[in-house]
Amino acid sequence: MQSQDWSRSDERLLQAVEQKEADKVSALIVKKNLCPTKLDTEGKSA
Structure with a gap:
């Protein structure tokens, strides 16, 4: 799984x-x- 850019x-x-x-x-x-559904490197989203 690839994470999106995380700021x-x-x-x-x-x-x-x-x-x-x-x-x-x-x-x-x-x-x-x-975007509250953006995933971090662990696959978590807000």
Whole structure:
């Protein structure tokens, strides 16, 4: 399995999901135009 380009913003999105910070998740997706289904190197997505 090949991971997509993973950025610092994607990492922050995943951390916000893990910490159940819904407002931060929404803000990151909108402001940074992130894809919540992007996979990291371990195959995890937000």
